[in-house]
Amino acid sequence: MTDERLTRTLEEAGADGLISADPGIVRMLTGHFYDIETGPSVFAIPAIAVAVSGAEPMLVCSADEAEASDTAITYEGFTIARIDRVAGARQALASALERTAGAQARWLIDAASLPVGALPELPHARLADGELAGLTAIKTPSEIALIEAAIAVADAGQAAARETALEGATELELWERVREAMEARAGGRIPILADFVAGPRTAQVGGPPSTATIAPGDLLLVDLVPRVAGLWGDSCATFLDADPTEEQRRLHRAACAALELGIGMLRPGTTAGQIDAAVREALAAEGWEYPHHTGHGVGFAWHEEPRIVPGNDVPLAEGMVVALEPGAYASDWGLRVEQVAVVTDGAPRVLSGHDLSLARAG
Amino acid sequence: MTDERLTRTLEEAGADGLISADPGIVRMLTGHFYDIETGPSVFAIPAIAVAVSGAEPMLVCSADEAEASDTAITYEGFTIARIDRVAGARQALASALERTAGAQARWLIDAASLPVGALPELPHARLADGELAGLTAIKTPSEIALIEAAIAVADAGQAAARETALEGATELELWERVREAMEARAGGRIPILADFVAGPRTAQVGGPPSTATIAPGDLLLVDLVPRVAGLWGDSCATFLDADPTEEQRRLHRAACAALELGIGMLRPGTTAGQIDAAVREALAAEGWEYPHHTGHGVGFAWHEEPRIVPGNDVPLAEGMVVALEPGAYASDWGLRVEQVAVVTDGAPRVLSGHDLSLARAG
Numbered sequence: 001m002t003d004e005r006l007t008r009t010l011e012e013a014g015a016d017g018l019i020s021a022d023p024g025i026v027r028m029l030t031g032h033f034y035d036i037e038t039g040p041s042v043f044a045i046p047a048i049a050v051a052v053s054g055a056e057p058m059l060v061c062s063a064d065e066a067e068a069s070d071t072a073i074t075y076e077g078f079t080i081a082r083i084d085r086v087a088g089a090r091q092a093l094a095s096a097l098e099r100t101a102g103a104q105a106r107w108l109i110d111a112a113s114l115p116v117g118a119l120p121e122l123p124h125a126r127l128a129d130g131e132l133a134g135l136t137a138i139k140t141p142s143e144i145a146l147i148e149a150a151i152a153v154a155d156a157g158q159a160a161a162r163e164t165a166l167e168g169a170t171e172l173e174l175w176e177r178v179r180e181a182m183e184a185r186a187g188g189r190i191p192i193l194a195d196f197v198a199g200p201r202t203a204q205v206g207g208p209p210s211t212a213t214i215a216p217g218d219l220l221l222v223d224l225v226p227r228v229a230g231l232w233g234d235s236c237a238t239f240l241d242a243d244p245t246e247e248q249r250r251l252h253r254a255a256c257a258a259l260e261l262g263i264g265m266l267r268p269g270t271t272a273g274q275i276d277a278a279v280r281e282a283l284a285a286e287g288w289e290y291p292h293h294t295g296h297g298v299g300f301a302w303h304e305e306p307r308i309v310p311g312n313d314v315p316l317a318e319g320m321v322v323a324l325e326p327g328a329y330a331s332d333w334g335l336r337v338e339q340v341a342v343v344t345d346g347a348p349r350v351l352s353g354h355d356l357s358l359a360r361a362g
Numbered sequence: 363m364t365d366e367r368l369t370r371t372l373e374e375a376g377a378d379g380l381i382s383a384d385p386g387i388v389r390m391l392t393g394h395f396y397d398i399e400t401g402p403s404v405f406a407i408p409a410i411a412v413a414v415s416g417a418e419p420m421l422v423c424s425a426d427e428a429e430a431s432d433t434a435i436t437y438e439g440f441t442i443a444r445i446d447r448v449a450g451a452r453q454a455l456a457s458a459l460e461r462t463a464g465a466q467a468r469w470l471i472d473a474a475s476l477p478v479g480a481l482p483e484l485p486h487a488r489l490a491d492g493e494l495a496g497l498t499a500i501k502t503p504s505e506i507a508l509i510e511a512a513i514a515v516a517d518a519g520q521a522a523a524r525e526t527a528l529e530g531a532t533e534l535e536l537w538e539r540v541r542e543a544m545e546a547r548a549g550g551r552i553p554i555l556a557d558f559v560a561g562p563r564t565a566q567v568g569g570p571p572s573t574a575t576i577a578p579g580d581l582l583l584v585d586l587v588p589r590v591a592g593l594w595g596d597s598c599a600t601f602l603d604a605d606p607t608e609e610q611r612r613l614h615r616a617a618c619a620a621l622e623l624g625i626g627m628l629r630p631g632t633t634a635g636q637i638d639a640a641v642r643e644a645l646a647a648e649g650w651e652y653p654h655h656t657g658h659g660v661g662f663a664w665h666e667e668p669r670i671v672p673g674n675d676v677p678l679a680e681g682m683v684v685a686l687e688p689g690a691y692a693s694d695w696g697l698r699v700e701q702v703a704v705v706t707d708g709a710p711r712v713l714s715g716h717d718l719s720l721a722r723a724g
Contacts, residue, residue: 038555039398080671086491111479129448180538193400309442
C-alpha cells in the first residue's frame with residue numbers, strides 16, 4: 001500500500017520516486033532499522049529505501065541486515081572474501097530501480113544521505129534535501145504507539161535519575177544507572193542521545209556526562225533521547241536535592257507554565273512559529289530567554305518537522321508528535337523542562353509520563 | 363606536514379588529492395572525531411577531510427564540531443534558523459578545494475562516505491573505494507599509544523565481566539556492568555561494538571546482550587570493541603563458572619595455541635593470508651573451524667587492513683596493529699579468544715592485557 005506522505009512529497013517535488021538512505025526515512029517507508037551506534041561499517045553502506053507511488057517501497061541493504069525483510073534486495077555483507085560494498089550496493093540499487101520506475105524516471109535523491117558511489121546513472125534524477133523535511137512529520141497510530149513506548153523508556157531513565165541522592169556521585173556514575181534502567185525497560189541495547197550535566201555545567205544548555213562530582217545544591221539537567229525499535233522518544237527534567245534558590249523556583253515555575261501553554265496550543269492549524277513565539281514570549285515576560293528552539297517533531301529522527309522555531313509557518317496537523325522544551329540559562333546554572341505530545345483532532349495528548357518537579361524526591 | 367600514507371595512496375591512484383568523509387580517515391588525517399552513536403544529525407553531514415600532498419589536511423565540518431580545530435572550514439550547525447546542511451557543506455567543501463588543489467585537480471573521492479549532495483562540480487575527480495583500504499593500515503607511535511589506551515578500556519570491561527558469578531544474571535545486566543567499567547576507565551561515554559552472548563547463543567558467533575538469564579554451566583562470550591579518542595580497541599574472551607566439558611577444554615587449548623601461533627607470525631613481510639592459513643589450519647588439525655576472518659587491522663576502524671583472511675597478499679609492515687580471533691562453534695556452544703598486537707621490526711608487541719582463561723575466576 002502506498003504511503004500518502006510519500007505520494008504528497010513526490011507530487012510536490014514533481015518526481016516519480018524517492019531514493020533515500022536516511023535512517024528515519026528508511027524506517028518509515030520500509031520498517032527497516034539497523035545499528036547506528038558504531039558508525040559506518042566496512043561491510044556495508046547505510047540501507048537505502050526506493051519508493052514510488054502505488055507500490056510497496058523496496059529496501060536495499062547488506063545481507064547481514066536483511067533477515068527481517070522478505071522484500072529486500074541485498075548485497076554481500078560480512079565476509080572473508082574481498083569487500084566490495086559500494087559496487088554491491090550500486091548493483092542492488094540498480095536492480096531495485098529496474099523493478100520499480102526504472103533508471104529513466106524522475107528520481108528524487110536524498111542529497112544528505114546517499115553515498116556518491118552507490119548511485120547508478122540516472123539522467124532525470126534531482127537532488128533533494130529541504131524538500132524531504134516534511135515527509136516524516138505526520139505519524140500513523142501504530143508509529144505513535146512506538147514513539148510512546150520509546151518515551152516510556154525515557155520515563156524509566158528519568159525515574160532512575162531521581163532514585164538516589166545526587167551529592168557525591170559523578171555525572172557519569174549516575175548516567176550509567178540511568179542508561180541501565182532505560183535498556184532494562186527496552187529489553188536490550190539502544191542508541192541514546194543525552195544531555196546529562198550538573199551544577200555550573202547546566203548553564204551550558206547540555207553536554208555528555210563527565211567525571212565531575214555533583215556538589216550539594218547542584219542542579220542536574222537530564223535530557224534523554226532513546227531510539228527504541230527504530231523510533232525516537234525524548235524527555236527533559238532538571239532537579240536538585242537541596243532547597244532551590246528563589247530565582248530557581250521562579251524560573252522553574254515559569255518554564256513549566258510556558259511548557260503547559262505550548263502543549264495547549266498543539267492543535268491542527270496552529271503554525272509552529274506561533275507556538276514558538278507564544279512560549280518564548282511567556283518566558284520573556286518573566287525576564288528569561290533561551291538560545292535554542294522551543295521544540296521539534298520527534299519520531300523518525302530526534303529532531304524533525306514540525307520544528308518549533310521562530311517564523312516556521314508549517315501548520316500543525318493531526319498525527320504530528322511534538323517535543324516542547326523551554327528553559328533558561330543563567331551564568332552558572334540553567335534549567336529546562338520538556339514533554340512530548342501528539343496533535344489530535346481535539347486536545348493534544350501528552351505522551352510523557354516523567355516527573356518535572358524541581359525537588360528530586362517527593 | 364604531509365602524511366606519508368596519504369602521499370603513497372595518492373601516488374598509487376594517480377591522484378592529486380583525497381576527499382573523504384570516512385570517520386577513520388578523517389581522524390587519521392585531521393585528528394578530528396565526532397559523535398557517531400546517534401546516527402546522522404539533521405544539522406550536519408559527516409565531517410570531511412580534504413588532503414593533498416605537501417600541505418596540512420583540511421577539515422570541513424559543522425560549526426558545532428569545530429571547537430577543537432583552528433583550521434576547519436565550517437558551515438552552520440545547530441540552529442533555530444532554516445537548516446541547510448547540504449548546501450552549507452557543499453560551499454565549505456568548495457572553499458576547502460579552492461585553498462588546496464582547486465576544482466580542476468584529480469581528486470580521489472571516497473565513494474562510500476561522501477554524501478552525493480556535498481560534492482561540487484569536479485571534472486577530473488574519480489570515485490575510490492577499495493583503493494583507500496590500505497590508507498589507514500600503518501599507525502604512528504602516537505596512534506599506537508591511543509589504540510593501546512582503547513585496549514586498556516576493553517581490558518577493564520573484560521575484568522568487569524569476570525567480577526561476579528554468571529549464574530542467574532541476564533546477559534543485559536552483566537553487560538551494563540561491563541559498559542560502566544569501560545566508560546569509567548575512559549572517563550566518559552564511548553561508542554562500543556560488542557558481542558555479549560551466553561549459553562546456546564555462543565554457537566551463533568556473536569550478538570548483542572539479551573534479557574536471557576545465564577544458566578549454570580553456560581559459557582559467556584565477551585567481545586568488546588570500544589572507540590576511545592577516535593581510535594578503536596578490541597578484545598575477546600570466553601569463560602564459564604562451572605567445570606568445562608572435556609571438549610570445551612580441548613577447544614579452548616587449541617584456540618589459545620592457534621592465537622599464540624598467529625601472534626608469533628606478526629612480522630614484517632609475512633602476508634595476511636599466510637597468517638590466516640596457519641591459524642585456520644592449526645585449529646583444523648584439531649578438528650575445528652570458524653566461519654569468519656582470523657583477524658583484522660584495528661584502530662581507525664573496527665575492521666581494516668590488514669584483513670587476516672584467506673588469500674590476502676598484503677604483507678605486514680611495522681606499525682600495523684592486528685587483532686587475531688580464532689574460535690570455533692559447535693551446535694549449542696562456541697568460544698573465541700582474541701588479542702591485539704603491533705607489528706614491530708622485531709617480535710610483535712601484544713597490546714592486550716585481558717585474561718583469556720576458560721575459568722571465570724582464577
